[in-house]
Amino acid sequence: EELRQARLFSPVRVADYLLEKDRLFAKVTMDSDEYRLYEQIHAQLTLEAPVPDLVIYLQAPVEVLLQRVKKRGRSYERHIEAGYLRHISEAYARLFHNYDLAPVLIVNATGIDLVDNEQDYEQLLQRICDTRSGRHYFNPLPLELQG
Template identity: 45%
Template sequence: MTQKIATHMGAQVLLEQPESNPFLEKFYADPARYALSTQMFFLLKRINQLRSLAQGEMFEATTAVAADFLLDKDPIFANLTLANDELKLYQQLYDQLRPQVLSPDLVIYLQAEPGTLLERIKKRGIPMEAGITPEYLKRLCESYSRFFYDYEAAPLLIVNNEHMDLSGSDADFDLLLARIDSMRGKREFFNRGE
């Protein structure tokens, strides 16, 4: 979806690229052992991408950017997966390394029930994701909801993504674009329904 938004806006795209994390597959097999290395890799990768962006190495200053990650929400996964001593270490590094970056013009939060997410994960068929449990997804969804409940750093569009296929359906994607274009408030909700 991020690529489609970037194409529509004539923007550069900044992607998380989870497949580049050499610890991710190990994390899915043994979360307790590989949570810290997985989390630190993602944190450092995101910070490096944002620093390059801020320094103008990746894009012209006047070019719009569409990204599929938000550094501010990085601690969500750390809080879910790290042991207490690891979380303290992570938080110290996050606080020290976090670059000063401009707030986004808009954050889009795609919200769906854990069961729906689990179905989509299974449909995607990525072998290393086969061990993701409903309990983990429930905790993750609750953490995202708490985070975005208090989020005020940028305008926020919360999209009920239960009955939408934003990557595969041009009609759904066009509905999202129209909703983005009509957004006037700091926080708005979009619920297409069934």
């Protein structure tokens, strides 16, 4: 009980980074020799990364991801190809469906708009607040299908 109360007053941190993502991107983007060297160096490092209270994985088909990348219009994302996104998406799916260091909320983000739709955002925020342990799946209905 005392620990729980102390956590009420600790700062909330939101990050778009998880140490395991580094290895994921290395495996997808490096050739076998580079990745072998990466693994050798990685094995020598002892990193005490903090364990997150919750991991949120926003999952969507490659076609949806490509549309969203295009809509964002960031110049450094202009040359992202479907094949690359497919490899990254598959690697993320393997990672987060097996991740057990912290609670995981896997969100089907296909039909929701967390940027421009307040209702979608609030619905996800509520699910985040309700997730305390284990692995959970959130499959919200697109707005046009909600009654």
